[in-house]
Amino acid sequence: MYALSIKQLTKTYSNGLQALKGIDFDVKPGDFYALLGPNGAGKTTVIGIICSLINKTSGQVEIFGHDMDTDVEAAKACIGLVPQELNLNIFDSVLNIVVNQAGYYGIDRKLALERAEQYLGELRLWDRRFDQARMLSGGMKRRLMIARALIHEPRLLMLDEPTAGVDIEIRRSMWDFLRRINAAGTTIILTTHYLEEAENLCRHVAIIDEGEIIENARMSTVLRKLQREVFVLSLREPLTEAPLLAEFETSLVEDYELEVTVDSGNDLNTLFARLNESGISVVSLRNKANRLEELFMDLVESKQDPGRAAVR
Amino acid sequence: MDIAVNWVALKTLVRKEVIRVARIWVQTIVPPAITMTLYFIIFGNLIGRRIGEMGGFDYMQYIAPGLIMMSVITNSYGNVVSSFFGAKYGKHIEEMLVSPMSNATIIIGHVAGGVIRGLMVGALVTMIALGFTSLSIEHPLVTISIVLLASIVFALLGFVNAVFAKKFDDISIIPTFVLTPLTYLGGVFYSITLLPEFWQKVSLANPILYMVNAFRYGILGVSDISIGYAYLIVVFFVVGLFTLNLALLNRGVGIRE
Numbered sequence: 001m002y003a004l005s006i007k008q009l010t011k012t013y014s015n016g017l018q019a020l021k022g023i024d025f026d027v028k029p030g031d032f033y034a035l036l037g038p039n040g041a042g043k044t045t046v047i048g049i050i051c052s053l054i055n056k057t058s059g060q061v062e063i064f065g066h067d068m069d070t071d072v073e074a075a076k077a078c079i080g081l082v083p084q085e086l087n088l089n090i091f092d093s094v095l096n097i098v099v100n101q102a103g104y105y106g107i108d109r110k111l112a113l114e115r116a117e118q119y120l121g122e123l124r125l126w127d128r129r130f131d132q133a134r135m136l137s138g139g140m141k142r143r144l145m146i147a148r149a150l151i152h153e154p155r156l157l158m159l160d161e162p163t164a165g166v167d168i169e170i171r172r173s174m175w176d177f178l179r180r181i182n183a184a185g186t187t188i189i190l191t192t193h194y195l196e197e198a199e200n201l202c203r204h205v206a207i208i209d210e211g212e213i214i215e216n217a218r219m220s221t222v223l224r225k226l227q228r229e230v231f232v233l234s235l236r237e238p239l240t241e242a243p244l245l246a247e248f249e250t251s252l253v254e255d256y257e258l259e260v261t262v263d264s265g266n267d268l269n270t271l272f273a274r275l276n277e278s279g280i281s282v283v284s285l286r287n288k289a290n291r292l293e294e295l296f297m298d299l300v301e302s303k304q305d306p307g308r309a310a311v312r
Numbered sequence: 313m314d315i316a317v318n319w320v321a322l323k324t325l326v327r328k329e330v331i332r333v334a335r336i337w338v339q340t341i342v343p344p345a346i347t348m349t350l351y352f353i354i355f356g357n358l359i360g361r362r363i364g365e366m367g368g369f370d371y372m373q374y375i376a377p378g379l380i381m382m383s384v385i386t387n388s389y390g391n392v393v394s395s396f397f398g399a400k401y402g403k404h405i406e407e408m409l410v411s412p413m414s415n416a417t418i419i420i421g422h423v424a425g426g427v428i429r430g431l432m433v434g435a436l437v438t439m440i441a442l443g444f445t446s447l448s449i450e451h452p453l454v455t456i457s458i459v460l461l462a463s464i465v466f467a468l469l470g471f472v473n474a475v476f477a478k479k480f481d482d483i484s485i486i487p488t489f490v491l492t493p494l495t496y497l498g499g500v501f502y503s504i505t506l507l508p509e510f511w512q513k514v515s516l517a518n519p520i521l522y523m524v525n526a527f528r529y530g531i532l533g534v535s536d537i538s539i540g541y542a543y544l545i546v547v548f549f550v551v552g553l554f555t556l557n558l559a560l561l562n563r564g565v566g567i568r569e
Contacts, residue, residue, distance in 0.1 A: 013569060051410045054569045073314055073412040081410050087403035091335070096328070097407075103324025104411035106317030148407070 001065045002026040003156050003187040004050065009059035011045050011211075019045040021211040022059070027204070029064075029155070032182045033189045034202035034219070036292075038300055042211045043191045044084055047160050051081045064155055077105060080154030082145045084161045084191075090134035094125055094144055097133060098151045105152035112151065119147040122177065139166040143174070150181070157181070159190045163197060175201055195293040199223075205292070209300050222295060230288035231268075233258045236281035245274040259288060313414050321413035322421050329395060329425025333432070340391070340429060341436065344383045348437045351379050352444045355501060367503050367534045372445040377528040378500030381462060383437045385520065388430030388463040389491060392422050392470030393483045400474065405567060415561035419471060419554065426467030427460065434459060447531055454539065455530030461546040462523040466491075468553035475557065475566040494520045499528075504536045519545055 004027040011020040019042045027033045037043050048054030050061055052072065061068040066075035088097060095116055102112035120126040123143040128136065133144060142162060149157060159178070163171040171194075178201060182188050192198055198205060198219075205222050207215040215222060238255035248271055249261040258280075262271060275282060333340045352372065360371030367374055399405035408418050441447060449455050469486075477483045498520030504512050515521055516537070526542035529535035535542075561567065 048569065051406075052568075053406055053409055055564050073317070073414070076410060076412040077317075079410065081406070083403075083406065085403060087406050089399070089402060089404040089407075092328075096331070100324050100328050101407050101411070103327075104321045104408055104413050106314065106320045106412065108320055109324075152411075 001029070002062070003029045003031065003064055004189065005060075005062040006046070006050075007060040009046070009049065009061065010057045011042075011049060011054065012057045019211055020049075020057075020059075023208065023211070023213050025206050025213055025216055027156075027187060027189060029187055030182070030185060031187055031204050032178075032202045033187070034198035034205040035189055035191045035208060036195065036198060036205060036296060037191075037208035041208045043208055044160055046208070047081070047083075047158050047189075047191065051079055051158060052076060077152070078155045080149035080152065080157045082142075082149045082157070082159045082162045084164065086141055086145070088133040088141060088144060088148075091132055093130055093132055094120065094136070095129040097144065098148050101148045102151040107152055115151050115153070116147075119150050123147045124173075139170040142166055143170070146174070146177070154186065156187045156189070159188060159192075161192055162190070163192065163194065171197070195296055199292040207296060207299055215299055219292075223292065225295060228261055228263045229294065230259055230261050231271075231285050232288050233260060233275075233285045234283040236283050239280070243275075243278050243280060245271070245278065248274065313416075314412065317412055318414055318417045321411065322417050322424075325408075325413075325417070325421030326424045326428070329391070329421065330428055332395060333391065333425070333429045340387070341433060344387055344433045345436050345440060348379055348383055349440050351375075352441060356444055367532070369532055369534070370445070373447065373532065374503075374528075375501055376441040376445060376447055377531045378498075378524045380434050380437050380441065381459065381524050381527045382495050382500050384430040384434040384459055384463050385466045385495060385523070386487065386491065387433040388426040389466040389470040389473075389487065391429040392426035392467045393474045393477070393487075395425060396422050396471060396474035397477045397480075397483050400477075400567065401480075409567065415558055418561065419468075419557045422471055423464060423467040426470060427463045430463040430467070431459070434463075449531050450533035451530045453530075455527065458523060458526040458530055458542065458546065461543075461550060462527070465519075465523075465546060465549045465553065468550065468557060471557050472553065472560070475560050477566070494518050497521075499524045499536060519549060522546065 006026070007024050008022045009020050010018070010022050012018045023046070035043050035046065045054060049056045050063070052068070063075040063078045066078065068075050098116045098120065099109065099112045102115060103109065107115070116129070117126060120129055123146060125140060125143055125147060128140065133141060136144060146162060163174055166174070175197065178188060190198065190202060203219055205215065205217065205219050206213055232253065235256045235258055239252055239258065242250040242252040242258065244250070245260070247266055251259045253259055260271060262268065272282070356372035356375055360375070363371045365371070396405070438447070473483060473486050497515065498518050499515070504515045504521065507515060522537055522542040522545050525535040525537045526539050529539055
């Protein structure tokens, strides 16, 4: 049994826009799954349909074996949603928001209050529990939406760009929290524009574009498809021009900074051997762009322009 | 439907609605009290003294049941339309839509909130009325049942309005252009026996006339219309509007793409 199973899901909006063109994918229980794609690709439509916020046109959605058409209440009870847009009642208190949400899931008030203390505490909002939601910062509102989504302890947590607009410190603390609840058994599906986030957190990735799934595999498998990576090297001594290194493309960014392109048939050991031969000493290196980001761009651009060299 | 889940969900929603009414009491409770006080002073006291008796009662006594019913109707309607549309507009309606609570529970919870506010305001207006005139309840069961049913009808109508509303203008159009004229023409301030025969017949098409008169019958023991018809019409509207709302939510009208 899958945590989520989607078969031939289509959605055509009333304005004629075909947002989903018959997509299929399955998510295993306990997985941390990234659903990626450019703006307008159909990610939020998929999440909206899974969470009963958007009516599908056709297809089948099952949550832990519960069909969304025939067993919708049992299916809904398994899901927690952190939506992309803020959807808090800003005039309600932090505590009321999470306790009311628990009530909508049939959790009595006493247990809801206990859980509210736990989740608001873990997300560092317990001290602000009597404040109206409008008094919170953007990052706090995001964390409140996570606490609200977890209050009924869902087996499947849907996160639609949960860290959009939050600073790096809060984002990283949210990552730690999400890793912990995933380790405790909650299946997580994440959409994000921060591909570093997906690469760091997720074990499985699906890429959706123009309503179709164009990639769906384990993260490690997907990343192996990357044909080339660009590294930025910090040099100990300045250079005046880019060195010629056999089998590698190089370009000098600044006196102390060299960019080197490493194709998939090559490796860093060979690169460092060549650098040694040329007498170039390297202090540090980093990827020019996130690896998943490079792959993502290759996949999306090759779909939009089939003549362009694809990654495969 | 999981009854236990829906029962807790219903209690939660009603509690939330009551807290909302209490939190914004300056908007929900005070204005109708002030408006109705002015009605009693101007129509009941100043103008009423010149009018004299109507239906065998002094004018202040005659209009009191109608004014109480008017405040119940408008507040039941207003509470549901503003609460549900506000939830749609602020998108926190999604809190309910993603949960396993049924659409029927969503409707009943909002209607209960509207009824509670309507009856709270009705009780307040009754107390204000007692400051101007004496009222004895002739038929308590009729009084209570009809005010409750009328409150439910208009809470359900408010829900329909909120489902279709796309902007804030849409939630004031119906109260301004439909509800207020029907209430004023629904026998709150006069007996329809004063109207020419043609307009008496036209008035019979106004459902508010039946509610106001049935309520007046409950309090004063007089009515322009048959109480049996009044119950028939009110119950018909309760069942019809609940069914309509349920069908709208099940289809996702106004709430789901």
